[in-house]
Amino acid sequence: MKKALVMLMVVALFAGVLGFTPVRAAEGAIVQITIGSTKATINSKAVVLDQPPLIESGRTLVPFRFIGEAIGAQIGWNPAKKSVSYVLGNKNIVLTIGSVTAIVNGVKTTLDVAPKILPTGRTVVPIRFISESIGAKVDWNATTRMVTVTVAAAKPSWSTPIKIVLSAPFTGSGSILGTYCKGGAQLAVDEINAAGGVNGAKLDLITYDDQANASTAATVVRRALDSDKAVAIFGPNMSAAVLGVHALAQQAKVPMLVGATSPSLRYDTTHNDYLFRLRADDGVKVAQQVKYIVEILKAKKPGIILGSDDYCTSALAVAKQAFEKYGIKIVDIESMKEGDKDVTAQVTKLKNAGIDVLVGLTHEPEAAVVMLKVRQLKLAVPIVGFSAWGVPAFTDLAGDAAIGVISVQGFNPADTDPTVKKFVDAYKAKWGMEPSDPAQCYYDGVYLLKKAIETAGSTDPVKIDEALKTVEYTGVQGLMKCDALHNFTNICYISQFNGKTWKVISKIP
Amino acid sequence: MVLSDLLQNIIGGVTVGATYGLIGLGVVFLWQSIERINFANISSAMLAAYLFYTFYTQLHLGFLVAFVVSIAIIAAYGLALRHLVLEPINRHGGDKLEFVVATLMLCTFWLSVVKVLYGGIAKPFPPVFGEATSFVQIGSISIPSVYFWIFFVVLVLVLVLYVLLQRTMIGKMFRATAQNKEMASLVGINVGMTTSLAFMLSTSIVGIAGILLAPIYFVSLDLGGGPIGVKGFAAAVMGGLIDPLGTILGGLSIGLIENFSTLFISSAYKDVISFVVLVVVLVWKPRGIFNWTTKGD
Amino acid sequence: MPILETKMSEKTEELLRIKNLTVMYNGITALRSISMTVDKGEVVSVLGPNGAGKTTLLRAISGLVKLEVGSSILFSGKEIVGYQPYKIACEGIAHVPEGRQVFPAMSVNENLEVATTRVSRGLRKGRIDSVYQLFSELAGRKNQQAGSLSGGEQQMLAIGRAIASGSELILIDEPSMGLAPIIVQRIFRTLKEIVKETRLTLLLVEQNAKLSLPLSDRIYVLSQGSIAMEGPVAEIHDNQMIQDMYFAKG
Ligand SMILES: Nc1ncnc2c1ncn2[C@@H]1O[C@H](COP(=O)(O)OP(=O)(O)OP(=O)(O)O)[C@@H](O)[C@H]1O
Numbered sequence A: 001m002k003k004a005l006v007m008l009m010v011v012a013l014f015a016g017v018l019g020f021t022p023v024r025a026a027e028g029a030i031v032q033i034t035i036g037s038t039k040a041t042i043n044s045k046a047v048v049l050d051q052p053p054l055i056e057s058g059r060t061l062v063p064f065r066f067i068g069e070a071i072g073a074q075i076g077w078n079p080a081k082k083s084v085s086y087v088l089g090n091k092n093i094v095l096t097i098g099s100v101t102a103i104v105n106g107v108k109t110t111l112d113v114a115p116k117i118l119p120t121g122r123t124v125v126p127i128r129f130i131s132e133s134i135g136a137k138v139d140w141n142a143t144t145r146m147v148t149v150t151v152a153a154a155k156p157s158w159s160t161p162i163k164i165v166l167s168a169p170f171t172g173s174g175s176i177l178g179t180y181c182k183g184g185a186q187l188a189v190d191e192i193n194a195a196g197g198v199n200g201a202k203l204d205l206i207t208y209d210d211q212a213n214a215s216t217a218a219t220v221v222r223r224a225l226d227s228d229k230a231v232a233i234f235g236p237n238m239s240a241a242v243l244g245v246h247a248l249a250q251q252a253k254v255p256m257l258v259g260a261t262s263p264s265l266r267y268d269t270t271h272n273d274y275l276f277r278l279r280a281d282d283g284v285k286v287a288q289q290v291k292y293i294v295e296i297l298k299a300k301k302p303g304i305i306l307g308s309d310d311y312c313t314s315a316l317a318v319a320k321q322a323f324e325k326y327g328i329k330i331v332d333i334e335s336m337k338e339g340d341k342d343v344t345a346q347v348t349k350l351k352n353a354g355i356d357v358l359v360g361l362t363h364e365p366e367a368a369v370v371m372l373k374v375r376q377l378k379l380a381v382p383i384v385g386f387s388a389w390g391v392p393a394f395t396d397l398a399g400d401a402a403i404g405v406i407s408v409q410g411f412n413p414a415d416t417d418p419t420v421k422k423f424v425d426a427y428k429a430k431w432g433m434e435p436s437d438p439a440q441c442y443y444d445g446v447y448l449l450k451k452a453i454e455t456a457g458s459t460d461p462v463k464i465d466e467a468l469k470t471v472e473y474t475g476v477q478g479l480m481k482c483d484a485l486h487n488f489t490n491i492c493y494i495s496q497f498n499g500k501t502w503k504v505i506s507k508i509p
Numbered sequence B: 001m002v003l004s005d006l007l008q009n010i011i012g013g014v015t016v017g018a019t020y021g022l023i024g025l026g027v028v029f030l031w032q033s034i035e036r037i038n039f040a041n042i043s044s045a046m047l048a049a050y051l052f053y054t055f056y057t058q059l060h061l062g063f064l065v066a067f068v069v070s071i072a073i074i075a076a077y078g079l080a081l082r083h084l085v086l087e088p089i090n091r092h093g094g095d096k097l098e099f100v101v102a103t104l105m106l107c108t109f110w111l112s113v114v115k116v117l118y119g120g121i122a123k124p125f126p127p128v129f130g131e132a133t134s135f136v137q138i139g140s141i142s143i144p145s146v147y148f149w150i151f152f153v154v155l156v157l158v159l160v161l162y163v164l165l166q167r168t169m170i171g172k173m174f175r176a177t178a179q180n181k182e183m184a185s186l187v188g189i190n191v192g193m194t195t196s197l198a199f200m201l202s203t204s205i206v207g208i209a210g211i212l213l214a215p216i217y218f219v220s221l222d223l224g225g226g227p228i229g230v231k232g233f234a235a236a237v238m239g240g241l242i243d244p245l246g247t248i249l250g251g252l253s254i255g256l257i258e259n260f261s262t263l264f265i266s267s268a269y270k271d272v273i274s275f276v277v278l279v280v281v282l283v284w285k286p287r288g289i290f291n292w293t294t295k296g297d
Numbered sequence C: 001m002p003i004l005e006t007k008m009s010e011k012t013e014e015l016l017r018i019k020n021l022t023v024m025y026n027g028i029t030a031l032r033s034i035s036m037t038v039d040k041g042e043v044v045s046v047l048g049p050n051g052a053g054k055t056t057l058l059r060a061i062s063g064l065v066k067l068e069v070g071s072s073i074l075f076s077g078k079e080i081v082g083y084q085p086y087k088i089a090c091e092g093i094a095h096v097p098e099g100r101q102v103f104p105a106m107s108v109n110e111n112l113e114v115a116t117t118r119v120s121r122g123l124r125k126g127r128i129d130s131v132y133q134l135f136s137e138l139a140g141r142k143n144q145q146a147g148s149l150s151g152g153e154q155q156m157l158a159i160g161r162a163i164a165s166g167s168e169l170i171l172i173d174e175p176s177m178g179l180a181p182i183i184v185q186r187i188f189r190t191l192k193e194i195v196k197e198t199r200l201t202l203l204l205v206e207q208n209a210k211l212s213l214p215l216s217d218r219i220y221v222l223s224q225g226s227i228a229m230e231g232p233v234a235e236i237h238d239n240q241m242i243q244d245m246y247f248a249k250g
């Protein structure tokens, strides 16, 4: 008892003299020593050794206690067997003084150099063997004669599920979108959980119906924050709903990853550090649409059919600017209201204005109304529609009238890229239907979140938020990386409808 | 602007105008029968279209069965309107205004119900009146085949309604009930029955209109409110709320005004211009544009 | 002169028998245990001051007001209490209400037509034509909207409607109200003609006793919801109270 107490005091003193406290394993460490010098650093902090490291038969030997404590292992000393042991995580190493045989996790291994007791009375051990056996990295700089041991942070393992919430419309004007949002997110969650989860913890996806409505979305987001304690929120998917709720996420300091595409959700407008966008925004898409019209179709006299709500008018603003940059004058803009079912006069005027391309900036049903009229009145120019013109909600209504329509899309399931194909196949297998925009962005989003949690090494929403700003992830939409506008991607497709599928004309970037 | 463009626009305006008129007929009928304006008038069009879609496209019943069952349900709905909306209001001493408020809420209610049950995305209507992209070519003018159906049904409905209200005993009983319920009962008219029939006929007319218009409007929430509902009322107002023929002509005028104001002025002012015309008509001839015979009392 | 139907036997026959009729409006009694009879072919006048309950009496017969328990109205021997108003009309009681109540947005002819629901289809036109013969003023205005008729014409139309219906009993409430004396006389002349020709039964509420009494067989005088006096015209006419009330020289 007394002996043990003395021992303890000696160890304490010893540690005090050396001036370092053992690091916590979870945090990782970088240990640097120089041959022949008692000066060393642990995580850039200077420490002094009582015995300088030495080289013997090409191997660096260091004091056994120093290396053990520096890397955060538990150290054991058996005076009877003259053996030294290190335990770190699930690794167990036993060395015996004067013996080249070591036991790592019960398996015998042979050392190049045996541990030994120096004439000074210090016990030294081979640093490379110890370090590599417990999974650390060892670098040798021959010119500075410095050894760097890098101990990676041990992966934390959480037992409780990580809660994430999806707010998407299942009823209301955007109901089909909710199905896609959930389809994409759930697929990613299930894949991740089947592969062992995030650091051992399962993802738990809770889905709510926000009815594409700002006030319902606010209720959903409050519930996600207050009672579900979600670490991140996916959606809402409707721009107007996001505008109404993103401040809630900001206040609660919980990241919100959305597939809403209004340019007004860019970081330079919102200044919300917790709001991220998972697919190309409308401004980007319109710019690409115009670029295609001018550079590829070589159109000179564009005519526009325009819907009346914010989605349409903000697209018009971008389109006007883009055409202006090319020095091209829009020859005619005809408006219609959501719900209008006759556009005979509008299409007649566009036709008589001599347009050489029709730019469609409307929602899906209006796009169908326009196309039926275009076919009836035989307006024979290329039709290049905005994102609403590139989804089934339009082609289902327009039927054959949609054949030949070119559209700028956020996603095209017909893309032959292997990552896209893998996603499309998995989605079809799971849900029995083809994915459509925005399924891919929530799928990518969940994987992004996984990576951010792993990088943060924490499920603290604030830390996840920080990590989201720096992580890179290559998914269905290519490289995803948060830019200055908090957009993860600008990917879009220019595609043409052939009556069944959308043939990719070009994929940008 | 060439002649064919003009004709093409007249056809477009007339067709859409006829749809407004058709919806207006439901308004006229109820007014003629019980002097009430059902602000959920247009809901019957949406409900019928969705019912038909359910029976025809989802349950694969034949056209005739799907049509008859849908309209029967819509007629029953009309009866329910009477017993669950009109009568309770009357019992509690409510009048026209209370009915307006109740039916306004009903209109929103049905929109939400359909949204919840079918989602908000417009669905394609089965091509029972011909493919949407099948056009009849007459010279340089091209007319979608469904337009002919619309013209035909509008014509038939107007005639039937006109004869019913003006020429038959039951029609006169409807009108007598509308003008003075107590007196109607004193001359031996079963007011309960005429009221029920009026509701059922009103919802059925609009229901038929809904199915007929679905190829143009799609199976969508647009059939349950919005422009068509408002313009249906406008058409009915142009018919002085009593004249089926005037209502159809009123609807046609609105359709044509919309087309021509887009064509000759600007599409951006289309609704403003139609609205101004409507207000002018209301001020100038409050009892309907085609009502030349009577003076106000 | 046109031949209107119901030329029946001369012997008296009870058409309407009211027993113990009580009506309350919100707890206030408007009619108190009224009992009266009207024989077939009789013209019975109801007199009484304003608010006596005359209109209420007619409305009670037509089924327009709620009756207290114990009230009984026998029409042609049949209990009609509890019938809906249109049923009572179909039984053969026509009601020409206070204020005439024509259907304003229907033509004169249509007003008459809708009143003929209980007449068999083939006889309708004949009945309507007979009304035009009684009121030649209406004959030239068949297609005029009833709402645009003069007051007198509207009263003729209202009475015409009752005649066209082929009812056995006509209840008429204040036909002279708001009309010029000459028009009132014109209307009463016609009523007299009808009564003489057809043995139609009239229950007449009329403040202008000078016009109604010569037409009537019997009188009931209502006062504050009760029958104050009743009897044949000849007897009542000499009564001092009636003299003072209705025939005093002004
Ligand atoms: N709907 C009603 N609610 C409450 N009280 C009523 C109602 N109708 C009539 N009364 C009352 O019942 C009484 C009888 O009214 P009624 O109209 O029968 O009188 P009247 O004899 O016809 O009078 P007038 O000669 O003025 O027409 C009156 O006191 C009247 O105020």
Ligand SMILES: [Mg+2]
Residues within 6 Å of the ligand: C054, C055, C056, C098, C174
């Ligand atoms: Mg009275």
